[in-house]
Amino acid sequence: MVAQFVRLKLTLLANTFRRSVWQTIGVIVGALYALSIVVIALAGAIGGGFVDPVATGQVMVVAGSVLVLAWLVVPVFLYGVDATLDPHRFVTYPIPRPQLLAGLAVAGLVSIPGLATLLTVVGTAFAWWRTPLVVLAALVGAALALGLCVVGSRAVTTALSPLLESRRSREVLAIVAIVPLMLIGPGMSWFSQQAADVTDEGGMSGAIAAAARVLGWTPLGAPWGLAAAAHDGAWLGALGRLAVAAGTLALLVWVWDRSLTRTLTAPATGGGKGAKAKGLGMFNRFPATPTGAVAARAATYWLRDPRYSTSIVIVPLLPVVLAFAARGADGGASGVVLALAPLTAWVLGFSISADIAYDHTAFALHVATGVEGRADRWGRVIPVLVVGAPLTVAYGVLSAAITGHWPWLVPILGLSLGTIAASAGVSSAVSAHWLYPVAKPGESPLKQPQGSAGATMLAQAVASGLTMAVSAPAIALTLLAILLPSPALGWVTLLVAPVLGVVVLVLGVRWGARRFDQRAPELLQRVLSYA
Structure with a gap:
């Protein structure tokens, strides 16, 4: 069943190349842009791991936390923009819910953002290539981070679907979404300036080091802090981060399962009372x-x-x-x-x-x-x-x-x-x-x-x-x-x-x-x- 979902998503993705030349060009440009971001991230992570593993680990915790947060938040603002593999389309099919969840989760990676995230989280694990045991811990953290991204985005949007079905809510979210989009550039500029500030003893100084210490124990940064803790020999801390990440992933799966059940059995209906007239405005x-x-x-x-x-x-x-x-x-x-x-x-x-x-x-x-x-x-x-x-x-x-x-x-x-x-x-x-x-x-x-x-x-x-x-x-x-x-x-x-x-x-x-x-x-x- 999971393979069937993946084939269906691949078919839908291939059809985008047949609709128009301009859309094909747009997809190709988007893919090349995403690939360039992945290459830069991998080069920075692997090169940084060779030069200063401590500083690299701190940067990866902060950057990885932002990546997971983006997967959780951005789909809320873009609700309804991409309706491929909408769960409502499978209501009439007798698909067991565990298989439906697994199929939707894996198929969620079949997209430019999904594939870029997959390459990034797996590739950055090799920043610790000089220590094979730490690489193994990083790969476990990468799998957990990928699960948090995909399952988390589905769980959040499904849980909020009754609210997001309202046109007024979607309009408000669409306007609010402009704020983080406008602040991406300034945020990246600030992060680059902070990342360039490395202490003589190794590690980041200032805001990034402090943020890494805090985020490493949150669900957003725990998967990324797993390898950093293992590299420092803090195995108890690594186990703690593993528990935080795995527990959060299990909670998100449960939330998604319950929300999907409610959505499929009692779907939200649009409409409601119209607004009262307030003159000619x-x-x-x-x-x-x-x-x-x-x-x-x-x-x-x-x-x-x-x-x-x-x-x-x-x-x-x-x-x-x-x-x-x-x-x-x-x-x-x-x-x-x-x-x-x-x-x-x-x-x-x-x-x-x-x-x-x-x-x-x-x-x-x-x-x-x-x-x-x-x-x-x-x-x-x-x-x-x-x-x-x-x-x-x-x-x-x-x-x-x-x-x-x-x-x-x-x-x-x-x-x-x-x-x-x-x-x-x-x-x-x-x-x-x-x-x-x-x-x-x-x-x-x-x-x-x-x-x-x-x-x-x-x-x-x-x-x-x-x-x-x-x-x-x-x-x-x-x-x-x-x-x-x-x-x-x-x-x-x-x-x-x-x-x-x-x-x-x-x-x-x-x-x-x-x-x-x-x-x-x-x-x-x-x-x-x-x-």
Whole structure:
């Protein structure tokens, strides 16, 4: 039965190569990226074991704990993105539950993350290649770590499935998921800096050593600390870690078994009481005109649709990401932080580059009611400018306060205001001409539609390149005002950059409106083809 599950998963994986060329390319690129991560991890572990086994063991405990935690947490945020081998599909088959659990667990490894994890946990065990007995202990720890990853992810998602079946819960989780994704880069940067700090006596100094001591006795790090304890001759500690890891794995198997039984015998049902009406909402705050109606609907999207809300979540995290980036910048820390306001402006303007595709079948309302292109384009731009312009100014002031370069505030504000206008103008033109598949309403914003990776990257690259091109004069003026330095040129930038941005905005909206009027039925047909 386990072999049957594996064959089924392999068949489903092979079918992904037959759906579209772009999806095949995406899978190959993902596999190569995962392979590169595995090679780096194995080279670091085996090389580190040769140079300093103590320090290597401490790093492996911390890094391994993060790996297990990722397997436990990430599937919760991506619930419903990958529905292959969903247990609900096997309800009508008389499969004994132990065999179903084993089959699902082993088949869970047949994926790019699963195979990468398998190669990593087994390969890093050979960091202790100079001591065969420790290698054996490391292999036992690797098997336990792999079990915690696969069984733990299944147990957590199955136990939380009644909650995750709710659309509102999935939307909230999809938005919250952006936070750890945005902090991955800063976290890896901090970890690399700490890992480079090795004491003369061997072992890590500072935070990593302390974290390794604590995590080594938790279910997350116990499997990885097993070999480190054996290498140090602490066999009692190794047995303790073995008991922690094995006991946790047994508990997760029991939780998964009980949760799966409940899910298969009494599956969660969607629905529930609908929310009570609370007036017209945003439609009370905009004028009763075609442009106002589109603006009100777009503003509602920003507040209630997680596909738009993710852009709002990203913006508050940008100062944190740039602050970490500035720590590693050699002499360019101020420049990194001062990029906060222009970067925020670009993100907000770019966020409407796929607005028609996000409408999905609701775009038929625009076509059926004869909404003019001018009203559609301006209606989508207005909410971005109303919220984005003050936020961009606030971030410009914040970046100047952090760096202490107040004279640079004037050109930075000019560049930022020009960027948000130019970016919105380019997005208004691009979205009326170039559509590509996006996540459907109710789906996770992190879900990538099949076969859309290449088209999405190309469209986003074109939009970004156009924004950079039309903003080049403003960027040049800003750099000259800062590098010379020239306060007078800074005031010129504050005047010229927004004017250039407004010109691009008006031209982009007009061109997009013309394309909208010419191609509205064709755009609707294109959107419906993604349904």
